[in-house]
Amino acid sequence: MDIEKIIQELCSASRRDFADPHLEVEWPEAVGPEEWCMSPELMSAWGTPLWDSLDEPRQKRLSFFEAVNFFSLNIQGEKPLVEGLARRLYRRGGAGANDYLHHFLDEENKHMQWFAGFCRRYAGKIYPDKKMSLPRTWAEGEEDVCFFAKVMIFEEIVDAYNQRMAKDTRLAGVARRINYLHHRDEARHLAFGRIQLRRLFKANAPSWPAGTQEGVQRYLDAYMASVWREYVNPEMYSDAGLEGDPFEISEALEKDAGWQERQRDLTRGCVNFLRAEGLLAGGPAC
Amino acid sequence: MLKTAAELRGDLKEWLLKKNPGMKPGDFDEKTHLLKKGIIDSLRLMDLVLMVEKLCGRPLDMENLSPAVFESIETISRRFFEVMS
Numbered sequence: 204m205d206i207e208k209i210i211q212e213l214c215s216a217s218r219r220d221f222a223d224p225h226l227e228v229e230w231p232e233a234v235g236p237e238e239w240c241m242s243p244e245l246m247s248a249w250g251t252p253l254w255d256s257l258d259e260p261r262q263k264r265l266s267f268f269e270a271v272n273f274f275s276l277n278i279q280g281e282k283p284l285v286e287g288l289a290r291r292l293y294r295r296g297g298a299g300a301n302d303y304l305h306h307f308l309d310e311e312n313k314h315m316q317w318f319a320g321f322c323r324r325y326a327g328k329i330y331p332d333k334k335m336s337l338p339r340t341w342a343e344g345e346e347d348v349c350f351f352a353k354v355m356i357f358e359e360i361v362d363a364y365n366q367r368m369a370k371d372t373r374l375a376g377v378a379r380r381i382n383y384l385h386h387r388d389e390a391r392h393l394a395f396g397r398i399q400l401r402r403l404f405k406a407n408a409p410s411w412p413a414g415t416q417e418g419v420q421r422y423l424d425a426y427m428a429s430v431w432r433e434y435v436n437p438e439m440y441s442d443a444g445l446e447g448d449p450f451e452i453s454e455a456l457e458k459d460a461g462w463q464e465r466q467r468d469l470t471r472g473c474v475n476f477l478r479a480e481g482l483l484a485g486g487p488a489c
Numbered sequence: 490m491l492k493t494a495a496e497l498r499g500d501l502k503e504w505l506l507k508k509n510p511g512m513k514p515g516d517f518d519e520k521t522h523l524l525k526k527g528i529i530d531s532l533r534l535m536d537l538v539l540m541v542e543k544l545c546g547r548p549l550d551m552e553n554l555s556p557a558v559f560e561s562i563e564t565i566s567r568r569f570f571e572v573m574s
Binding site: 331332333334335336337339422425426428429432437438448450453 | 555
């Protein structure tokens with residue numbers, strides 16, 4: 204199918220789902236301690252001795268802070284995304300994509316309002332971003348390829364959570380609603396991201412100096428690991444009142460085989476795409 | 490018991506060596522520029538932040554930090570470890 208036509212269809216879908224961020228979510232006064240805010244099976248401690256040591260009220264309390272962390276890292280991931288998208292607006296040669304970039308920016312801005320609405324209302328805080336950027340030199344088009352590949356990795360992971368939690372009737376209504384709204388828009392962003400990433404990579408990679416593509420593969424592999432590290436943020440274990448050193452808890456969970464298996468499960472589609480395109484090293488993920 | 494700044498610098502160096510298996514203790518010292526020497530890169534900087542938080546036993550105030558603070562073991566120690574001792 205023609206790429207420009209797909210982009211125009213994505214624009215039509217964005218206009219159809221156009222939302223007023225102030226009306227789409229009903230905010231209860233509080234989220235009750237008897238409610239789940241994350242699906243237990245998606246939580247970092249699920250299936251570990253730590254999980255078994257917690258009674259249900261404490262598991263639910265941890266689910267609240269894991270949700271605050273999940274929504275916070277969405278905000279922290281979308282801030283540089285918005286900056287990067289704005290920088291790419293009206294660049295030469297991007298005619299068809301510009302129309303969609305406006306929707307992308309608009310929708311990401313709304314997502315941040317919903318995520319921040321939950322974190323600030325119910326937890327009084329947004330967990331800070333631990334990532335820092337260093338200036339570096341790029342080959343022609345390499346920065347664009349890495350930008351859209353990182354967007355894709357970040358969004359595919361959060362969307363895997365959103366899809367599952369949007370349907371989970373155990374969750375507090377407001378948490379389920381935010382997951383649903385985010386997934387509704389992300390499905391389009393992911394489709395656009397794959398088109399844009401493939402197009403940029405094909406246009407630029409053939410002229411890259413030797414070793415650049417391998418450098419990109421290592422960079423994206425390390426990026427994916429850093430994204431997952433944010434899902435075991437020590438601060439949320441501390442806020443949830445878990446006993447023990449929160450840093451030790453985080454490190455132990457990061458090494459847990461069950462958690463690593465869930466990561467592989469949630470990123471399988473994304474990893475297979477990136478490997479098929481030559482943006483990650485290795486064959487298809489099992 | 491709280492560790493001294495010198496002990497924390499030692500722990501940090503040990504961790505950096507673990508993250509760079511090809512390096513030996515004599516390959517860098519407390520003044521070595523970790524970023525220029527390639528001991529830490531852009532994406533590993535987050536790991537370093539988390540390690541410093543672990544050594545300090547508290548989260549860092551990220552809004553007021555620049556990568557320059559993490560230039561060397563010495564700059565990290567001055568900013569985070571020595572104020573604890």
